[in-house]
Amino acid sequence: MPQVSIRDVAERAGVALGTVSNVLNRPEKVAPATRERVRAAIDQLGFVRNDAARQLKAGRSNSIGFILLDVRNPFFTDVARGAEQQAAQHGMSVLLANSDESPARESDYLDLFVQQRVQGVLVSPLGDIADRLERLKDRGIVTVLVDRRAEGRQFSSVSVDDVAGGFLAVSHLIEQGCTRIAFIGGHLGIQQVADRLLGANQACAAHPGVALEVLPHDGMGVHQGRKAGSTILQRSPAERPDGAFCANDLLAVGVLQSLTMLARLKVPDDLRLVGYDDIDFAAATVVPLTSIRQPSLLIGKTAVELLIEQIGPEPKEPREVVFQPELIVRESSTEPVPPDPS
Template identity: 60%
Template sequence: MSVSVRDVAARAGVSVGTVSNVLNRPERVSGTTVDRVRDAIRELGFVRNDAARQLRAGRSQSIGLVILDVGNPFFTELARGAEERAAALGLAVLLGNSGEDPAREARYLDLFEEQRVRGVLISSVGEVTEQLERLRNRGTATVFVDRRAGDLPFSSVSVDDVAGGRLAAQHLIEQGRRRIAFVGGPRDLHQVRDRLAGARSAVEAAPGCMLEVIETESLTVRQGSLAGAAIAARDAADRPDAVFAANDLLAVGVLQAAAQAEGLRVPDELAIIGYDDIAFAASTVTPLSSVRQPSHLIGQTGVEILVREAEEPDTPREQIEFQPELVPRASTGA
């Protein structure tokens, strides 16, 4: 049998209104009364119906976060940044992992709309403009993270991935590499397209260099390992002498495949650079060069913009774009 606010009031010997104040505005109640009510709550095992309270208030104390891959440490750190900033503002983060599946992403957006969250942060995989506009029209702020909103009427917090792709390819070229393979996919992901575009621009500006694209099904270690094994199986004259992987998980997979192959030493025969600079990039057997994104800061900044827009819906939209940073290590011979 569930315990009600009336049960707590009876046990504490106070009114229902006093219990409500203790739960929501304790500063209005004397300290001894607060203690008496809280003792009654513990003794009875009372748990408030926060969903009902939020429906009455018309807004939630939570925000939704939809990310591409919860198994990717980049998104883990982004979520940690969002949670820390949200907690400081008295909010909670509800996490949804789309798994790079547009249908699952759409279901999370529907769920967050039903839950009447205060706002939604999203690193999208599908076409979500219509859903996000519906959310905003109902008073739910929405902000893109890890991708630029561009011409869409939303705020965003991202990194200049074109510049990041250019940084990675230029670094390989400066290390004397001329046959570069870009490993990444699927290409309908904005991040993959932009990083490839940056790499392509760097290679096209370097005489005698060429860029090969090896598309993967997803951005995982397994897919990187498959791509690396395919590279290792080629004749030496037909192999690239460098790999730019669209993220660090792919790069780790390529690195593993190279370590298992004969005559494919890293970085002598194959230089490898990743993207994101996740926590264990520096701890791989051959420390991995990478392009760093401020993942924690992206999450924090996204929450700050989201809360501001939730409180002031007419505030101008913002598109904040951080600059990436090259982190050279042993995998490129740096």
């Protein structure tokens, strides 16, 4: 069956080729009755426009590439959802990619987005990729760092103050009486993890007699959290931490599962627990999880706005947006409040 062309649509609707093009790309310029006639012809003929050819002609697609650090983490899927919502308001689409904390995958996706002629790239990078982003800039591709601050001002970035977040989390545990605190994180080469640990250390340094132990793991999922919980369970009561701050909520969920499955330790009685991100189901865990909230949807929306600022007819200078984290206290870190006898 021959492919339906834009000329076929114009002939069926009884309009000029330019009118069909306007309906597809600038519908506000076409009278409503004419728009409906053209769209009816498109439906009748089953026309699908050739975006690849259009991209070659224009030199750019109408898409944004977005490389997520870990698509399994609901925080990043919420950030992506915010980006998609904001991009749609500008008539753009978002192409999602998951680096899965792999520098090689991250590099491959950057190459792919160049081939796809995207308008720009949002990236939550694993390490320092400034040189690679400079090469994209030389190709005319705008980049925005997401959940990561830019070094200098050559790129726009949107992030949360993770040092402040780590300080909030551990200060809260100290206020709850914890003196032996474990930091459970992923690879310390991930800047977000390193910053959260820095904030945790700052909180401990402000309180003499409080010790912080680092339990690093090779990932940031529930499985790694369970392994950390098992490590804690193997220790004697005198050697066990009485508080734990996890670099994200998935790790905290894994710790909680490990400690409570065999009912050997109680949260928060034996160990007070704080996560990070405040993902949707943090409040619905077996013991509702105290967490550091990041405005995930707003981060995604802001990232797209920062990109739009630099691809318009009058591009603005790169800028940095840093949101402040918020402590959300739940039962995993505090004693339950007894009911009012009255």
